[in-house]
Amino acid sequence: xxxxxxxxxxxxxxxxxxxxxxxxxxxxxxxxxxxxxxxxxxxxxxxxxxxxxxxxxxxxxxxxxxxxxxxxxxxxxxxxxxxxxxxxxxxxxxxxxxxxxxxxxxxxxxxxxxxxxxxxxxxxxxxxxxxxxxxxxxxxxxxxxxxxxxxxxxxxxxxxxxxxxxxxxxxxxxxxxxxxxxxxxxxxxxxxxxxxxxxxxxxxxxxxxxxxxxxxxxxxxxxxxxxxxxxxxxxxxxxxxxxxxxxxxxxxxxxxxxxxxxxxxxxxxxxxxxxxxxxxxxxxxxxxxxxxxxxxxxxxxxxxxxxxxx
Amino acid sequence: xxxxxxxxxxxxxxxxxxxxxxxxxxxxxxxxxxxxxxxxxxxxxxxxxxxxxxxxxxxxxxxxxxxxxxxxxxxxxxxxxxxxxxxxxxxxxxxxxxxxxxxxxxxxxxxxxxxxxxxxxxxxxxxxxxxxxxxxxxxxxxxxxxxxxxxxxxxxxxxxxxxxxxxxxxxxxxxxxxxxxxxxxxxxxxxxxxxxxxxxxxxxxxxxxxxxxxxxxxxxxxxxxxxxxxxxxxxxxxxxxxxxxxxxxxxxxxxxxxxxxxxxxxxxxxxxxxxxxxxxxxxxxxxxxxxxxxxxxxxxxxxxxxxxxxxxxxx
Numbered sequence: 001x002x003x004x005x006x007x008x009x010x011x012x013x014x015x016x017x018x019x020x021x022x023x024x025x026x027x028x029x030x031x032x033x034x035x036x037x038x039x040x041x042x043x044x045x046x047x048x049x050x051x052x053x054x055x056x057x058x059x060x061x062x063x064x065x066x067x068x069x070x071x072x073x074x075x076x077x078x079x080x081x082x083x084x085x086x087x088x089x090x091x092x093x094x095x096x097x098x099x100x101x102x103x104x105x106x107x108x109x110x111x112x113x114x115x116x117x118x119x120x121x122x123x124x125x126x127x128x129x130x131x132x133x134x135x136x137x138x139x140x141x142x143x144x145x146x147x148x149x150x151x152x153x154x155x156x157x158x159x160x161x162x163x164x165x166x167x168x169x170x171x172x173x174x175x176x177x178x179x180x181x182x183x184x185x186x187x188x189x190x191x192x193x194x195x196x197x198x199x200x201x202x203x204x205x206x207x208x209x210x211x212x213x214x215x216x217x218x219x220x221x222x223x224x225x226x227x228x229x230x231x232x233x234x235x236x237x238x239x240x241x242x243x244x245x246x247x248x249x250x251x252x253x254x255x256x257x258x259x260x261x262x263x264x265x266x267x268x269x270x271x272x273x274x275x276x277x278x279x280x281x282x283x284x285x286x287x288x289x290x291x292x293x294x295x296x297x298x299x300x301x302x303x304x305x306x307x308x309x310x
Numbered sequence: 311x312x313x314x315x316x317x318x319x320x321x322x323x324x325x326x327x328x329x330x331x332x333x334x335x336x337x338x339x340x341x342x343x344x345x346x347x348x349x350x351x352x353x354x355x356x357x358x359x360x361x362x363x364x365x366x367x368x369x370x371x372x373x374x375x376x377x378x379x380x381x382x383x384x385x386x387x388x389x390x391x392x393x394x395x396x397x398x399x400x401x402x403x404x405x406x407x408x409x410x411x412x413x414x415x416x417x418x419x420x421x422x423x424x425x426x427x428x429x430x431x432x433x434x435x436x437x438x439x440x441x442x443x444x445x446x447x448x449x450x451x452x453x454x455x456x457x458x459x460x461x462x463x464x465x466x467x468x469x470x471x472x473x474x475x476x477x478x479x480x481x482x483x484x485x486x487x488x489x490x491x492x493x494x495x496x497x498x499x500x501x502x503x504x505x506x507x508x509x510x511x512x513x514x515x516x517x518x519x520x521x522x523x524x525x526x527x528x529x530x531x532x533x534x535x536x537x538x539x540x541x542x543x544x545x546x547x548x549x550x551x552x553x554x555x556x557x558x559x560x561x562x563x564x565x566x567x568x569x570x571x572x573x574x575x576x577x578x579x580x581x582x583x584x585x586x587x588x589x590x591x592x593x594x595x596x597x598x599x600x601x602x603x604x605x606x607x608x609x610x611x612x613x614x615x616x617x618x619x620x621x622x623x624x625x
Contacts, residue, residue: 024526025447032440033455035496040462043473050472057476099348106345117345119611120352126607126614129555130573131596134580135359138589144373145586147358153374179351184618191619211334240466243557247577266468266558274562279472286469297464 050283057279068284078285080260081268085239088170088264092177093234099178100185100230101223105215108190118190121183129180133247136176137163140248163249166261173244173262181237185230192226193219232300236293242266265289363594367587368400386590402587405594408579411567415595418575423602425490425571426553430546433495438542441504442534446516447526456505462498468558475562489563490571494553500545503621507541508534544617547610554603572599 051068053061072078107117124132139147140162149159162168196219204214245267249257255271256263265285273282362370364382385391388404406414413420444452474493483489515537519529535542557573564570570578576595583592607614 022447022449025443025449028439028443028526028530029455031436032496032501035436035492036459036462036498039474039477039493039496040465040470040498041458043470043477044462044465046473046476047469047471057479103345103348106342117349120349122607122614123352123356123604126551126600126603128572128576128596128599128603130557130576131359131600134576134592134596135355137580138362138586138593139355139358141586141589143586145371145375147354147375150375179355187615187618191615211337236466240468243573246557246561247580269468269471270558273472274475279476283472286466286472289466290469293466294464 047283047286050280051287053280053283054278055280055283056277061280064280068281071281072284072288077260077263078268081256081263081265084170084262085241085264088173088177088241089235089238091170091174092181092238093231095174096178096181096185096234097227097230099182101189101227103182103186104189104193105219107186108193118183118186121186123183124180125184129243130247132180133176133243136172137248140172164258166257166259169249169257169261172248173241176244176248177238177241181234185234188226188230189223192223196222228300232296235296239289239292239296240266242270246270265292359593359596362589363597365590366400367402367590370590371585371587386594403591405591405598408591408595409567409575415575415598417568418570418572419598419602421487421570422554422572422599425487426550428487428491429494429553430549432491433497433500433549434542434546436495437497437500437545438504438535438538439530441501441508441538442530444501445505445508446513446534459498459501463502471558471562478563484563485565485569487569490560493559494556497549500549503545504538504541507538511537543610543613544620547614547617548621550606551603 050061052063052065054064054067055061103117103121107114107121141147141149142159142161142164144150144153144159146159146162148162152158152160160168162172200218200222201214204218209217241264245257245262245264246255249262250267251257254260255267255275266289269282269285269289272278272285361377361379363386364379364384365376366381366383366385369376369380384404385401386404388406389401391398392401392403392407406416409415409417411417443449444456478484478489478493483492515533516529519533524532555573556571557577560571560574561577564574567575567578572595576592576599579592579595
């Protein structure tokens with residue numbers, strides 16, 4: 001129908017000809033753009049607005065200016081959550097990256113034992129994460145029926161209240177994260193190792209380079225893009241830690257575990273937003289998280305570009 | 311496509327292996343030793359999980375714990391000797407008897423399976439459609455749109471958590487499949503990846519189809535989607551794993567038992583029952599929740615490592 005109408009008026013308006021040319025294209029973009037705008041762009045703007053208000057989810061949001069951010073700056077629990085998160089992020093990403101690289105170097109062959117090892121270390125990445133958390137909670141059971149305390153008992157130690165000792169909370173969270181994540185980094189490193197031409201090593205050997213020198217001068221520099229990727233995605237993921245704290249450490253009325261020892265940014269956001277219904281305050285926390293992740297991503301872009309120019 | 315080939319780990323094996331001297335070989339094995347020991351720490355918790363599933367509640371509460379179930383049992387899935395009316399010592403509800411919903415634990419398996427499938431298929435369709443336009447159509451504003459989408463990848467999704475919760479509530483979508491699926495469909499990283507992949511493909515096939523008079527929708531369905539297959543496979547792995555494990559969003563939008571996905575159901579189980587004798591049923595639930603993704607991995611193992619490597623090397 002539209003076609004015959006157009007043919008009848010060859011000098012169709014530019015709008016109509018543009019519509020005919022691009023109409024389908026925009027129609028094909030529409031589902032994505034509509035969902036993207038509705039559930040990402042608009043909520044993002046909305047959460048920025050909410051961060052300047054007092055909002056309980058029922059009564060209309062009441063504008064309070066910078067009040068939430070001022071209160072955040074003086075909120076001891078929030079500062080504690082930030083400190084905890086920083087400690088957790090640095091330790092888990094540092095240790096995780098080192099072990100990922102080590103595993104990749106140790107098991108990058110094609111032999112059966114190497115493939116089995118890689119599968120074993122990768123297994124946590126494809127296991128239900130909540131199931132893993134429940135598994136840890138059971139392994140770390142406070143009495144002698146738990147696996148960890150049984151092992152401690154073999155060495156003559158007494159049962160440890162793993163999950164109720166504040167000093168152990170962050171180390172346990174780090175260990176759980178490293179245990180579950182190093183296989184994923186290993187897969188990335190194995191791929192990186194596979195893309196290094198064997199000729200480089202042959203040339204180095206002819207020149208009499210030792211294994212360590214080959215690693216230091218060839219492997220490590222050529223793996224740098226992989227390292228950047230593993231570290232930055234690791235940092236971004238670690239800043240958003242939630243399940244481990246919520247499942248393993250949450251008490252009956254405290255999301256952060258004993259004495260808030262496991263309180264992190266997202267658990268605190270959840271606590272403020274969905275336990276206390278301070279949605280404005282929680283939005284302010286969400287924007288602090290946003291700024292942290294955004295800066296990290298920009299650093300990632302910068303680093304990536306700098307690498308290419310090198 | 312070149313990337314795909316460089317990540318194939320068997321490339322090095324095809325070359326003649328250099329002959330390192332004996333000392334270097336011994337050294338190499340010594341260096342590997344700590345990682346072999348590390349693998350024990352991988353096996354131990356998994357082994358602990360699996361044996362727990364097959365122990366009776368009485369055995370689970372006993373110290374020291376046994377490392378081989380004394381009388382292996384499936385009671386932690388369904389205990390025929392347990393009755394809600396009368397206490398039967400040594401017998402507790404199996405995982406399939408724990409929830410007061412129709413079909414019990416099966417309901418959560420179904421929910422997770424349905425939601426994950428719907429999001430994976432839906433988002434791949436929607437994102438590939440948009441990716442085709444952005445990569446291959448010369449329309450106004452496509453650079454701006456693409457830049458906006460790339461920028462949005464730097465936004466942690468938790469920032470939109472509260473407004474999205476309010477939107478779901480105002481639309482009356484709380485506690486429904488819609489709330490799980492619809493907000494999860496427009497995935498920026500999927501679109502970004504597909505656009506990059508499409509840009510590396512030549513235009514000839516698409517041009518030829520246009521000359522033959524095929525419409526854009528047909529080109530998308532019959533030419534673009536098949537060309538995208540490796541990229542779609544890689545992306546579906548990421549989407550499936552992420553959605554299968556999705557926890558915080560369901561935790562907020564789900565109120566009833568019926569609408570829980572596996573992670574939320576397991577978390578509730580965890581907060582209701584704490585004793586060692588209940589761990590058998592809880593671990594049975596964890597095992598059931600993990601089986602589908604582990605099976606998915608074992609079947610598509612090659613795509614997994616390639617997909618991950620592809621995302622890492624391109625990113």
